[in-house]
Amino acid sequence: MSFPDIVPELKTKMPELRGRLLANQSLDELTWFRVGGPAQAFFMPQDENDLAYFLQNLPAETPVTVIGAGSNLIVRDGGVPGVVVRLGRGFNEIKVEEGHRIAAGTAMLDVVVARAAQAAGIAGLAFFSGIPGSIGGALRMNGGAYGGETKDVLIEARGVDRQGNIRTYSNAEMGFSYRHCGVADDVIFTAAVFQGRAGDSVAIAAEMAEIKSKREKSQPRNRTGGSTFKNPPGASAWKLVDEAGCRGLKVGQAKVSELHSNFLINLEGASAADIETLGETVRERVKAHSGVDLEWEIKRIGIIPAK
Numbered sequence: 001m002s003f004p005d006i007v008p009e010l011k012t013k014m015p016e017l018r019g020r021l022l023a024n025q026s027l028d029e030l031t032w033f034r035v036g037g038p039a040q041a042f043f044m045p046q047d048e049n050d051l052a053y054f055l056q057n058l059p060a061e062t063p064v065t066v067i068g069a070g071s072n073l074i075v076r077d078g079g080v081p082g083v084v085v086r087l088g089r090g091f092n093e094i095k096v097e098e099g100h101r102i103a104a105g106t107a108m109l110d111v112v113v114a115r116a117a118q119a120a121g122i123a124g125l126a127f128f129s130g131i132p133g134s135i136g137g138a139l140r141m142n143g144g145a146y147g148g149e150t151k152d153v154l155i156e157a158r159g160v161d162r163q164g165n166i167r168t169y170s171n172a173e174m175g176f177s178y179r180h181c182g183v184a185d186d187v188i189f190t191a192a193v194f195q196g197r198a199g200d201s202v203a204i205a206a207e208m209a210e211i212k213s214k215r216e217k218s219q220p221r222n223r224t225g226g227s228t229f230k231n232p233p234g235a236s237a238w239k240l241v242d243e244a245g246c247r248g249l250k251v252g253q254a255k256v257s258e259l260h261s262n263f264l265i266n267l268e269g270a271s272a273a274d275i276e277t278l279g280e281t282v283r284e285r286v287k288a289h290s291g292v293d294l295e296w297e298i299k300r301i302g303i304i305p306a307k
């Protein structure tokens with residue numbers, strides 16, 4: 001499936017654009033699930049000013065979606081209309097700053113930030129080593145693991161809004177809650193500064209090794225989107241899924257992981273529809289069994305193709 005090509009028209013409107021703008025770029029390889037249709041237009045800005053210029057000149061009615069490392073995403077089979085933005089090289093600077101701080105571009109992977117902090121003897125950021133996303137995704141999702149959360153360590157983030165204005169958000173302005181950030185959905189984060197504390201590199205390396213070993217034992221690490229549903233207040237999503245008899249449940253080539261019942265996996269060859277239908281089937285069964293409405297943690301983007 002493909003969309004009408006809007007790229008030539010956009011390029012005409014933006015003679016000074018420096019980043020790459022491509023039509024009907026497939027997105028499946030850019031997500032952990034390896035499913036989904038194309039982006040109508042796919043934009044990789046060269047830097048923050050290029051992104052701001054693009055958004056300032058993009059027709060107001062054109063939808064914009066940003067993706068990071070694709071570790072928390074289902075791209076639907078019909079693809080994503082409008083523009084999909086993905087940040088790359090111009091957004092992966094990392095700097096250790098005075099006062100046990102780390103500044104990072106949002107294309108940087110969380111694990112790289114964790115490693116930089118460890119090498120500099122900065123404690124408090126090791127939890128990032130267990131989250132396979134980018135810093136942009138961590139800001140949007142308030143990513144967290146093993147007792148640490150992005151909201152606990154963020155000083156401030158920078159972002160560009162849909163009109164192309166660049167601004168800084170303090171921790172309070174981020175409006176963080178469990179796996180949620182309150183900043184308008186159309187803001188694309190470009191950079192962040194994190195606060196750690198003095199630590200011992202060897203001890204932090206041991207902490208990271210423990211996180212890695214726990215993850216390897218308890219989670220599938222391939223063709224998945226991580227935790228599918230948020231934990232409802234006072235309960236564990238995986239337990240509710242398990243109690244509803246859904247561990248191992250299959251739809252097409254999509255399966256509820258045997259290892260971790262809040263993870264869905266693509267056995268290879270699943271469609272986005274298989275995965276989403278499986279997730280909805282689990283929600284229905286949990287609702288029928290325990291009365292709890294599970295809320296998707298995984299973000300679903302794009303359109304369902306017409307039959």
Ligand SMILES: Cc1cc2nc3c(=O)[nH]c(=O)nc-3n(C[C@H](O)[C@H](O)[C@H](O)COP(=O)(O)OP(=O)(O)OC[C@H]3O[C@@H](n4cnc5c(N)ncnc54)[C@H](O)[C@@H]3O)c2cc1C
Nearest residue numbers: 068069070071072133134136137138140143144145189226
């Ligand atoms: C094996 C596995 C284990 C996981 N374990 C954990 C865990 O322990 N804890 C946890 O919190 N998560 C976990 N996740 C989920 C996922 O890694 C996190 O949600 C991560 O923060 C998503 O980052 P990403 O770059 O992959 O974002 P994507 O999946 O690409 O996108 C997720 C959301 O972030 C938005 N986004 C991405 N970049 C930006 C940006 N620059 N500006 C604004 N919005 C942006 C997207 O629009 C989308 O809404 C796991 C996933 C997998 C596959």
